[in-house]
Amino acid sequence: MLPPKSDERGAVSAVERRSGPVLPWLIAGSAVATAWVVWRRMQQPYYPSVALQAGLEMVGRRWRVLAIGPHPGDLELFAGGTLRLLSQNGSAVTLAVLSRGEQATNRANIGEIRAREAEQAATILRAELVQLDLPDGGIRPGPELERALDELWARTRPELVLAFDPKGPTPLAQNPDHLALGAAVLARARSSVWRGERIYFYAARQPNVLVDITEVMQEKISAVKAHRSRLVGPDWAVNPFVRGVSRLHAGRVPALYTEAFYRLV
Template identity: 30%
Template sequence: MIGLAPPGGRLDVLCVGAHPDDIEIGCGGTLLRLAGRPGTTVTGLVLTGTPERRKEAEAALPEFFPGAAVRVLDLPDGRLPAHWDAVKQALEEAAGEHRPGVVLAPRTDDAHQDHRLLGELVSTVWRDALTLHYEIPKWDGDSRSPDVYVPLTEEHARRKVELLSRCFPSQTGRDWWDGELFSGVMRLRGVESRSRYAEGFVCRKLLLDLDTEAAR
């Protein structure tokens, strides 16, 4: 087990999602846990969304992490690979404004093309950040074993499920959207990490700075 405690205690987190609700599904529990950590900031960037969905995303992230700021663009849902230049430009512009220590983004092997493209590009834009790729359950059945886990309390898990349904009413009628699914994924990752609940991530590259001065 490795604790994340950067020098000076400050932690700036950037969350990137292709669609409204991606961030909250993939790492909402982690954001709830970070909300109690002093010196932490959270910023969100979402690439697609109808006007209704954009309003949901803008209101949702601060519920998971009070004070979080989120920007929602209007690129076409399901068509991000065809708009590669616009996606890359949006990420580069965000990089000019934010130098996060941690980036939370979709997996590079996600079955959804929009998720996959973002997962591939974030590591090329933020080369000096720790990038953790979150998972989003879906019909495609693309789940894989994570290699990074964030343990969650029962309260974190319950709160995540509650907020997902409250913050994204446009999605509650979908056949895959329910608390049982979200709780089940967190419970499974908890079993894998010796905790009650957890969220799982994939990390493609991790730099361990073993300098004792920097580690203080």
């Protein structure tokens, strides 16, 4: 006769008494792990080595660069390393932030605080900052956004433009303001006002350009940390988060940290 089985439910109950229900944590952990694997697979470039070479060509020349973000901090997280490489290689880089991010919290004067943080980040990236005042949470395709883009183009005369990917952004970029910016830049590239400037979409789900940012990783982290009003959790937790976002393609190309883009034209 086989010995009786141990009371498995009793063992689980003992764990639950010590640390709370186990099943919800297991489900949540599995969901996060699955989402991470799916995201990584969806973000893989078609030809990694070709994409990395395209990144070298992107940052190896001098351009008039216009990088556009809907809110303070967007550009630093998704393209901060690339922008620092461009500026230190001789490009004239302008960071255009469409809103002040005033809806982030209920903190008094949060829009002013975030604008000052954006100035600090721009200094770290060796870029000029242009701060606009479109409504946070209310950026939509239409005349107001088109006028803002017209002014930015006239001011910077860009040769290379960075904006959110309007077609298939990463889960971190699922925001109506982000999508509106990408859609407006895409429409501009397809219209009669396009003058041959290169368009690169950041936070791209299926990139065709990878930029090796390993040598400027610390500067990227510092630029992200400049936005202290938006950091959640302890300061020490920011480093692994930013490094993790920048390691999505590790092991597929000979670069430790990269940023991914989809080059439209």
